[in-house]
Amino acid sequence: MVSSDSVMVQYHGLGLLYHIKKQDRLAISKLLNKFTKSQMKSPYAMCMMIRIAAKYLDEEDEGTSSAYYDFLENCLRHKSEMVIYEAARALVNLKNVESRDLCPAIAVLQLFLSSPRPTLRFAAVRTLNKVAMSQPASVASCNLDLENLITDVNRSIATLAITTLLKTGSESSIDRLMKQISSFMSEISDEFKIVVVDAIKSLCMKFPRKHLVMMTFLSSMLRDDGGFEYKKAIVNTIIDIVEENSDAKESGLSHLCEFIEDCEHTVLATRILHLLGREGPRSQKPAKYIRFIYNRVILENAAVRAAAVTTLAKFGAHCEALTPSILVLLSRCLLDTDDEVRDRATFYVNVLKEKDKALSSAYILNGLQVSVVGLERALNAYVKEAPDAPFDIKTVPLATASMQEQMAKPGKPSVGKSEAPTSQPTVATSRQEVYAEQLAAIPEFASLGPLFKSSTKPLELTESETEYVVHCVKHVFARHIVFQYDCTNTLNDQVLEDVTVDMEVSEGEYEILKTIACPSLPYNTPGTTYALVKIPDDQTEVTGTFSNTMKFIVKDCDPNTGEADEEGYNDEYVLEDVEVVVADHVQKVLKTNFAASWEEIGDSHEMKDTYALSQMKSLEEAVKQIIEYMGMQSCERSDRVPSDKKSHVLLLAGCYRGGHDVLVQTKLAFSDGVTMQITVRSSEANVSEVVLSAVG
Amino acid sequence: MEAGLLEPSMYTVKGVLILDNDGERILSKYYDDTYPTVKEQKEFEKNLFNKTSRVNAEIVMFEGLTCVYRSNIDLYFYVIGSSSENELILVSVLNAFYDTVSQILRKSVEKKMLMDNLDVMMLAMDELVDGGVILDAEAASIIHKVAAKNDDVPLSERSVANVLQSAKDQLKWSLLK
Numbered sequence: 001m002v003s004s005d006s007v008m009v010q011y012h013g014l015g016l017l018y019h020i021k022k023q024d025r026l027a028i029s030k031l032l033n034k035f036t037k038s039q040m041k042s043p044y045a046m047c048m049m050i051r052i053a054a055k056y057l058d059e060e061d062e063g064t065s066s067a068y069y070d071f072l073e074n075c076l077r078h079k080s081e082m083v084i085y086e087a088a089r090a091l092v093n094l095k096n097v098e099s100r101d102l103c104p105a106i107a108v109l110q111l112f113l114s115s116p117r118p119t120l121r122f123a124a125v126r127t128l129n130k131v132a133m134s135q136p137a138s139v140a141s142c143n144l145d146l147e148n149l150i151t152d153v154n155r156s157i158a159t160l161a162i163t164t165l166l167k168t169g170s171e172s173s174i175d176r177l178m179k180q181i182s183s184f185m186s187e188i189s190d191e192f193k194i195v196v197v198d199a200i201k202s203l204c205m206k207f208p209r210k211h212l213v214m215m216t217f218l219s220s221m222l223r224d225d226g227g228f229e230y231k232k233a234i235v236n237t238i239i240d241i242v243e244e245n246s247d248a249k250e251s252g253l254s255h256l257c258e259f260i261e262d263c264e265h266t267v268l269a270t271r272i273l274h275l276l277g278r279e280g281p282r283s284q285k286p287a288k289y290i291r292f293i294y295n296r297v298i299l300e301n302a303a304v305r306a307a308a309v310t311t312l313a314k315f316g317a318h319c320e321a322l323t324p325s326i327l328v329l330l331s332r333c334l335l336d337t338d339d340e341v342r343d344r345a346t347f348y349v350n351v352l353k354e355k356d357k358a359l360s361s362a363y364i365l366n367g368l369q370v371s372v373v374g375l376e377r378a379l380n381a382y383v384k385e386a387p388d389a390p391f392d393i394k395t396v397p398l399a400t401a402s403m404q405e406q407m408a409k410p411g412k413p414s415v416g417k418s419e420a421p422t423s424q425p426t427v428a429t430s431r432q433e434v435y436a437e438q439l440a441a442i443p444e445f446a447s448l449g450p451l452f453k454s455s456t457k458p459l460e461l462t463e464s465e466t467e468y469v470v471h472c473v474k475h476v477f478a479r480h481i482v483f484q485y486d487c488t489n490t491l492n493d494q495v496l497e498d499v500t501v502d503m504e505v506s507e508g509e510y511e512i513l514k515t516i517a518c519p520s521l522p523y524n525t526p527g528t529t530y531a532l533v534k535i536p537d538d539q540t541e542v543t544g545t546f547s548n549t550m551k552f553i554v555k556d557c558d559p560n561t562g563e564a565d566e567e568g569y570n571d572e573y574v575l576e577d578v579e580v581v582v583a584d585h586v587q588k589v590l591k592t593n594f595a596a597s598w599e600e601i602g603d604s605h606e607m608k609d610t611y612a613l614s615q616m617k618s619l620e621e622a623v624k625q626i627i628e629y630m631g632m633q634s635c636e637r638s639d640r641v642p643s644d645k646k647s648h649v650l651l652l653a654g655c656y657r658g659g660h661d662v663l664v665q666t667k668l669a670f671s672d673g674v675t676m677q678i679t680v681r682s683s684e685a686n687v688s689e690v691v692l693s694a695v696g
Numbered sequence: 697m698e699a700g701l702l703e704p705s706m707y708t709v710k711g712v713l714i715l716d717n718d719g720e721r722i723l724s725k726y727y728d729d730t731y732p733t734v735k736e737q738k739e740f741e742k743n744l745f746n747k748t749s750r751v752n753a754e755i756v757m758f759e760g761l762t763c764v765y766r767s768n769i770d771l772y773f774y775v776i777g778s779s780s781e782n783e784l785i786l787v788s789v790l791n792a793f794y795d796t797v798s799q800i801l802r803k804s805v806e807k808k809m810l811m812d813n814l815d816v817m818m819l820a821m822d823e824l825v826d827g828g829v830i831l832d833a834e835a836a837s838i839i840h841k842v843a844a845k846n847d848d849v850p851l852s853e854r855s856v857a858n859v860l861q862s863a864k865d866q867l868k869w870s871l872l873k
Contacts, residue, residue, distance in 0.1 A: 008831065011830070
């Protein structure tokens, strides 16, 4: 049929043939061999062949040497545009194609760009847009043709051309591009505007030096009419730029200030006020923002007023010179009509009047660091018991940045002993909350107190394709550690019973108190067993290594019915070692104003040391490693190293087991290897010592 | 263009539409379940029309679909395919469809003429695309197939005249008898 004279019969024949053979790789390869040699008459059949060949190439990873690749390239010279385009698109979409090999395909697409037919232009610019995402350099040769398309009557083509240009553009062409975009921004719909805003955002990240042009452009866009989504996209872009690029901060903030002068969206206004509170006080002239913020207090609705009051207080706490004037402004808010605004103002006025740096930094700048769900539970428990002692906020688990990221993922439900509490609502509970609930349900662990920290990633103790798969999660309590072993039995003819993991201390002063067995572990159903370990009394001895052996009774069973034999025998399985490191004892805490916290904690327990890290290749690598070893949160964006610098200061903050704040200042210098001077301050001498030892 | 490469498939076309100049549907056929109910289809057609009626730009990305279109006086012809489809194939289908219609209607592509020949249009549409697979993209051969099936049903105006003529003749003969 495929050799038929009729064009359509050929196409349908090929389609059917492929459908019949598509499971059989060899047959496909034969099919390709046969028909790539004899040119088919139907352009549809050719397109089909191109798709089959491209798919085959992609799956076989044969690269450019293959005969099919030559076939694709030959198709670029076919007489039908349809086939040429299909071939060009197949070539640029191939998985492992190099930019050099893209050239012929891009040349063809470039010709299409100047075609009088809109469809051809559209097809070409859309494909080029996609290539530009991964390999902007290869598309750069088309820039001139793309620029002509900016004024195309078809708005889809124009927008695609713009976004492609923004991706490929060099630093010098940006000014011109921006001018062209602004000329037609008013004509396109909101959704396309958002596409353009996104493109500008990525451009700003690429060329930080051009921020001035972009900022003016974005702010003029802010002033134009537009829906909420559009404004939100712009505000987000500006905020991102301000956070990424310290040079752009001043101009970005002043643009945002202007925007909130006339902003109908409460959400955006509060967001901007929050950002002002964080970044404004650290700018060169904090005083100039005050007027904008206080205007909000006079003019806006309650939610914005409350946010503005908080922002004012942050300025007051941060800049001593401004404190008296801020106090005047805040005291005017004391008679506000809204409760929340009044409450906030009263609170801030009183805190600021104390003139105590530590106090204001703790209550105004850093805010509450505990997790809300944890706080709720702790308070509930406290009210039930109603003890005489005051409530200790240090017992509440801390909320960290990493935990907030996990919020989106619901906790992994694990079967076995802990099955009962998994019925809890998973909404807004982080993984740690889920673990805490599970552990609290086990009577043996009830006396341990609140959970301090669970290790974020389950540790694999086996290879992933072995008979039994075991993951370990470490839960650190005030004086104990619970090891949670999630075991899975991957043998369908066995049932494991009475599964425990036997731990032996191979290093460190730990003492193993108890193990809790998993009664039964059927095929492919995860089960959990726990081991309880006491942390040594000596505060400085915190690290340790444990060797693990899984012990269990094996019972053979029928794979189909799952019925187990009566008789079983004991067996054991050696697992990999588990290490307890310093990072396990430290919870990440974000300090917004590191310098103030640094002063506040004082140098009474300060420790200093200098290390040479010769194996580090770059500052980035060193920073990443240090954060990992310390298990602390980097502050004030110090985890990002400017690419051309030879030295860097990394600021870390955390909370040590037991609720002691720890701050670390690391000065790094790069020449051959990385030299590091590390300074640790904390509220406990032992803690400083332990944290310092983490890097050593 | 979410997926890098296309799964080779014959199911190219998602829908073929003819709308009038108010955006009301004259003929439409959908070949997959992107818009399963008539209500959703009408909604889609209305939005599509609003987007395309003002500027004649030939192609538009709309609700994640590629739509190619052509208009003439008071008719709008659309061919719809997935966003990852080769746009040129869609255009070739659209052109074949338009040419077929234009030839059947003897170049007067208007709503009234189309309505008069609606049954042939339906046949032509079915000969063009079947279940999303392109059956034929040559105007001449589509017309040939449509005409072959319609030999015994005179439809064009001339055949109407023929019928009248033969009726007159028969009447004459019967009167003469």
